[in-house]
Amino acid sequence: MRLPPPRLCASGELLLRLFLSPHRRTFPHLHHRSAERMEWLNEWLWREEYWLPPGIGxxxxxxxxxxxxxxxxxxxxxxLPLAFTxxxxxxxxxxxxxxxxxxCLGVKDRIRIQAPSVPKLEAFYKQTSRQPSQPEVLALSKxxxxxxxxxxxxxxxxxxxDxxxxxxxxxxxxxxFVFYLTAFLGGLGSLIDTPWFWDQTECWRGYPKQAVATAHYWYYMLEMGFYLSLLLSVSVDVKRKDFKEQVIHHIATLFLIGFSYCANYVRxxxxxxxxxxxxxILLESAKMLHYAVWTRTCxxxxxxxxxVFLVSRLVVFPCxxxxxxxxxxxxxxxxxxGYYFFNALLLVLQALHIFWAYLILRMVNxxxxKGKVERDERSDEESEADDNEDEDKEHKKEADEVDSGQKTERSNSKLTSLAHNCVLNNLTNQRNINSRMPKAR
Incomplete structure (x- = not known):
């Protein structure tokens, strides 16, 4: 029987003790069954043919x-503790x-109209839907x-x-921006003297028996901890219109980092x-300037x-x-x-790169x-970005209605004054005619 390394078995026994120790005295038979299942899962998960090339144990x-x-x-x-940190x-x-x-940079928040307190509408908003359909609007209206x-x-x-x-x-x-800048500078400093940075063939020389330097170990741990923190906080972050793609990107990145580390694809x-x-780095800095309304610099x-994105993601990364x-x-x-799984994850990332490159090229166009970037097609617009446009249209429509109402009132006042003038003129003419009638008679 092929067994995983001794250290992996020890870690499996440690997890077994942590999760099953409270049930040892009360349910000894359950502990024995769970131990067998854990041992079987441990052996199946760390089978050599999954993680190592053929002929290597x-x-x-x-x-x-x-x-x-x-x-x-x-x-x-x-x-995990790094993610919470x-x-x-x-x-x-x-x-x-x-x-x-x-x-300091002059970022200003938009003043929004507060919705009045309506308990029934508030309950429907929180429990049912934020965007009711037409039949639901009719029912709420009643x-x-x-x-x-x-x-x-x-x-x-x-x-x-919201x-x-x-x-x-x-x-x-x-x-x-701060994390990507720090990680890029730290990663570049730790890799620029390595042979595989200049010649990618060196990534496989002596594989899989390759030692991991301390700098590369922390580069891996910090990157994985950061993406894990993004995945844990995705529910409270700004929900952008490429939300699903971002979640897929984070999950694929975590699987890629974790699997590549376990299979020693560290280089x-x-x-x-x-x-x-x-x-x-450039994307996040451009966003910061966009929110500060530094239009030309942004x-x-x-x-x-x-x-940089098109060159690094569509040329350097695939080639x-x-x-x-x-x-x-x-x-x-x-x-x-491991070869097929690792390359499949890389191809998933490349597919996301092509999707984002399409959006970026639309913006460049x-x-x-038009001489300016109207909006961030990649990830700067939220999933409900049309609400602001609808609000602006609504305000414009209301203003037009007010203007039309004022114009109508003005035209009505003019017509009224003309009518009054006509009535006064008729009355005056009638009086003049009446005053002249006796003389004519």
Whole structure:
């Protein structure tokens, strides 16, 4: 029977003790069954053919202490406390640094109309739907005694109350900007002297018996902890129109980082993270300037971001990274499950890159022909962005109605004055005729 490394068995026994120790005295037979299931799951999960090339076993990956540290799955356990640490640091950063910085840069929040307190509408808004259909609006109109137009206006104002302000969006962008900048500089400093940074063939020389440097270990842990914190806080962050794609991106990134570390794809994994961080820095900085209404600087920076994104994600990533994992690696070992799974995750990321590149090219097209970037097609617009446009149209419509009403009143007043003048003239003429009648007689 093929067994996983001894350290993996020890970690499995530790988890078994943590989860099953309260039931040992009361249900000994359940403990015995659970132990057997845990042992079976542990053996099945860490089968050598899943994680290692054919002909290589776990014993072949053993490194002496003087040779360095071999990546172990239990190392990833520290990413969970790191994720919560990132959440706390973000909370402190946004209030201590980001909010004052937004005021210095002139970020202004839009003044929104507060929806009046209507308990029935509020209950429907929270429990049923934020955007009621026409039959639902008609039913609510009968229940509340309000017109359908007032019901629709109330829901629009209520939705706008929950929309994030520019300050909140600026704080999120600034937090991601600081992390991506720090991670990129740290990753570049740790990789620039490595042979596989310049020649990707070195990623596979001696694989899988490759030691992991301390700098690359922390690069991995911090990146995975950060993306895990983004996934944990996705429900409270600004919901953008590419929300589903972002969630898929975070999940694929976590699987990619975790699997590549366990399968010791650390060398090529560091290159993948470095390529992604390079363009994300420019994107978050462009967002910050967009919220601060630094239009010209934001547009110029966005063009630079578009160039870097297209080059790094559509040229460097597929031609250097995916090429070496998909083709060059076959010169050093035969394909196995880990080979197919790792490349499948990379292709998922590449598909997302193509989707975002399409949106970016649409914005660049608008910039070229209209002279400015109207809105962020990639991820800066929220999923309910049409509410603001509807609100502006509604205000314009109401203003037009007021103007038309004033014009109607003015025209009515003019007609009334003309009618009065006509009546007065007729009365005057009638009096003159009556005064002349006796003389004529």
């Amino acid at each position: 776990w014993k072949d990956t053993h490194l002496d202490e003087d040779q360095g540290h071999f990546p172990l799955p239990r190392d990833l356990l520290c990413t 990132f959440i706390v640091l973000r909370y402190v950063f946004e209030r201590v640094v980001a909010v004052p910085l937004s005021r 229940q509340c005694g309000l017109s359908q137009r007032k019901i629709q206006t109330w829901f629009r104002h209520r939705r706008n109350q 929309r994030p302000d520019n300050t909140k969006k600026f704080c999120e962008a600034s937090w991601r 090529v994994g560091t290159l993948v993270m470095l390529v992604h961080d390079s363009s994300d 547009d110029s920076l966005f063009v630079v971001f578009a160039v 250097r990274v995916i090429h070496t994992t998909l083709l060059v690696s076959l010169d050093f070992y035969q394909p196995f499950f 608008k910039f070229i022909f």
